[in-house]
Amino acid sequence: MLPNLIILTCFLALRCAADLCNWTGSGFAAGVDSRIVLQVRLRCTKGSVRWVYPGQALRVVLEPNLSSARHTSICIKPSPSFSGASMFIERAGQLELLVTDSGRPEYQVFCFPADGPHKPVIYLQASPQSDGPRNRRTVGFKYELLTNRTAAAPNLGPSGLETSCRPCNDTELLMAICSSDFVVRGYIKKVTHDSRRQMSSVEVSALRVYWQRSGVFEQQLDPLVSCQSWRGHIHTLLQCHVKPGDGEFLFTGSEHFGEAWLGCAPRYKDFLSVYHNARTARQNSCDFPLD
Numbered sequence: 001m002l003p004n005l006i007i008l009t010c011f012l013a014l015r016c017a018a019d020l021c022n023w024t025g026s027g028f029a030a031g032v033d034s035r036i037v038l039q040v041r042l043r044c045t046k047g048s049v050r051w052v053y054p055g056q057a058l059r060v061v062l063e064p065n066l067s068s069a070r071h072t073s074i075c076i077k078p079s080p081s082f083s084g085a086s087m088f089i090e091r092a093g094q095l096e097l098l099v100t101d102s103g104r105p106e107y108q109v110f111c112f113p114a115d116g117p118h119k120p121v122i123y124l125q126a127s128p129q130s131d132g133p134r135n136r137r138t139v140g141f142k143y144e145l146l147t148n149r150t151a152a153a154p155n156l157g158p159s160g161l162e163t164s165c166r167p168c169n170d171t172e173l174l175m176a177i178c179s180s181d182f183v184v185r186g187y188i189k190k191v192t193h194d195s196r197r198q199m200s201s202v203e204v205s206a207l208r209v210y211w212q213r214s215g216v217f218e219q220q221l222d223p224l225v226s227c228q229s230w231r232g233h234i235h236t237l238l239q240c241h242v243k244p245g246d247g248e249f250l251f252t253g254s255e256h257f258g259e260a261w262l263g264c265a266p267r268y269k270d271f272l273s274v275y276h277n278a279r280t281a282r283q284n285s286c287d288f289p290l291d
């Protein structure tokens with residue numbers, strides 16, 4: 001159970017700056033009483049928290065508006081510089097440890113339900129300092145709510161990103177072109193593997209970007225043809241053993257914390273066959289622009 005605490009809502013006098021999505025503040029004010037817990041309430045579907053000189057505890061209540069969207073999970077990604085505190089998720093008054101001060105959270109993502117009876121709460125407990133109260137340490141994380149999308153999108157489990165390595169079936173593919181965060185057509189330039197992150201990165205040269213939620217794919221000047229082309233990187237898990245392939249592909253997927261994750265990626269000619277058959281049978285989930 002949580003101990004007897006003094007919950008102190010964020011005021012400017014406590015050296016903090018907050019809007020509805022993000023919060024930045026200092027732990028100096030908590031030094032006046034060891035029972036003080038600074039409380040912050042954030043109301044967006046994504047944002048960040050940055051706590052400098054962590055002192056005592058910080059309780060972050062996430063209260064996004066879920067009435068107009070099908071959000072099912074909220075994910076937390078600790079910052080690479082996370083140091084000076086342990087991170088917990090609070091569930092019905094109980095604390096469950098996510099990250100310790102001595103852990104390596106830079107490649108971890110933690111997800112949990114966002115639409116239950118209790119509001120998602122992240123609880124940060126500052127670690128004791130042995131070299132003075134003004135030791136420069138920073139605790140931070142990003143948060144993001146996920147929508148209930150296609151089954152082809154990556155599934156974020158309690159300890160990180162998980163995804164299916166099998167190819168999408170026709171139903172999943174037709175849904176993916178309608179609901180994915182990005183849909184692009186192009187070629188695989190190269191594939192690199194990162195054993196530390198257990199991740200593969202596919203560099204894509206895109207002929208056409210049908211849509212994307214953010215700027216994962218950017219236009220760059222191609223010196224060989226003196227024109228603009230689209231370039232971007234799409235991630236997938238190392239266990240999927242992705243290899244370079246010739247020919248034209250249709251890449252779909254989801255975006256998490258500014259990174260693109262692979263969903264369905266059929267060869268473009270195979271996608272055209274599936275889409276034409278579905279449209280003839282009036283089974284396509286949405287209209288897709290064909291060249």
